[in-house]
Amino acid sequence: MSKFSLINISSEKNGYVSGYWIQDHIGNLESANVLVSETNKANNNKLNIAIVEEISSTVPGLSIYTNLKRL
Numbered sequence: 001m002s003k004f005s006l007i008n009i010s011s012e013k014n015g016y017v018s019g020y021w022i023q024d025h026i027g028n029l030e031s032a033n034v035l036v037s038e039t040n041k042a043n044n045n046k047l048n049i050a051i052v053e054e055i056s057s058t059v060p061g062l063s064i065y066t067n068l069k070r071l
Contacts, residue, residue, distance in 0.1 A: 003054035004032045006039060007068060008047050016067050017050045021060035025051075029071060 006022040022039065025032045032051045040047055052068040 001026050002028060004029070004051050004071070005053070005055040005060065006032070006036060007050045007052055007055075007065065009050050010064065012050070012070070015070055017052065017070050018064060018066040018068070019050070020064055021055055021057075022047070022049065024054060024060075032071075 004025045004027075006025065007017055007019040008022050009017045009019040011018045023035075025035050029051065036049045036051060040049060050068070050070045052065075052071060055065060055068075057063070
C-alpha cells in the first residue's frame with residue numbers, strides 16, 4: 001500500500017504542482033484516481049486535483065504546498 005495526498009492545484013509547471021491539501025489516501029495509484037473522480041464529482045467538477053506523494057504534516061490543510069511532483 002502507498003500513501004498519497006490529493007492537492008487542489010493553484011499552479012502547475014513541468015510536472016510539478018503547487019496548491020492546497022484536500023485529503024490523504026492509502027491504496028494504489030488507480031484507487032487514488034478513483035478518489036479524484038469522486039471528489040471532483042462531489043464538488044461539481046470545479047476543482048483541479050493532482051495526486052502527489054503523501055504530505056507529512058500535522059495540519060496539512062492550513063498551508064500551500066509548492067513544487068510537488070504530480071504522479
